[in-house]
Amino acid sequence: MNSDTSGACSGSRSANPPGEQEIRSWLVETMAGMSAVPRAEIDTTVPFAELSLTSLQGVRMSADLGEWLGMRIPNGVVFDYPTIDLMARYLSNAVKPVEEVPAAVDEEPDPHDPDFDESMEELLRLLDEDVRRSAVDVNGSDVVEDNGEPA
Incomplete structure (x- = not known):
């Protein structure tokens, strides 16, 4: 699967991390690419399981999302935050701007x-x-x- 699913979300990130809406858009684009459901018909309040996301797809999505955000995303995040809205809210609070991340020694x-x-x-x-x-x-x-x- 290609993690560059949206022009607004693709490429390298700037010093400012994506916000909740940008993460939500990335998740919607990714779900549309993984399923036969058109982007406009994806309900962000419906659990991933009801959107027919398989476990393997969930793991793959977590890896791609982590790569895009520049952080490790636990594979079980789709179970802990089972909707696009919940996951976007969680991740927008978990991702810190580059300035806040301590520099490596x-x-x-x-x-x-x-x-x-x-x-x-x-x-x-x-x-x-x-x-x-x-x-x-x-x-x-x-x-x-x-x-x-x-x-």
């Missing part, structure tokens, strides 16, 4: 930095705590005791 941590060892020790301690909290055997009992010894 380009530099690698310096192992010669005096704080590096301390930071790594803290990271390892937090990971260890998380593993201990989530360590459960198949019977549901703790695998590791609070004192760090195996149960």
Whole structure:
């Protein structure tokens, strides 16, 4: 399926993310392209299932939509927000303008930095705590005791 379903919605996005109406238009165009229903006849309040959207089409639509929006869209979004209106409203609130997204750190941590060892020790301690909290055997009992010894 081609995600460039609308002239207004195609191509690369500017710094301003699409609003609810633009996302709604993209979804309507996409649904029209996936089904035999003409664009003008697609009711944006009707659940996707009633518009004959299959699970595979839903996954494909989520991937194309995520590519267009520049974000990862969970495959289950069509079940969580089962109409075009609900999904457009949700996604318009989820997408942030480029200025609001923190820039990625380009530099690698310096192992010669005096704080590096301390930071790594803290990271390892937090990971260890998380593993201990989530360590459960198949019977549901703790695998590791609070004192760090195996149960």
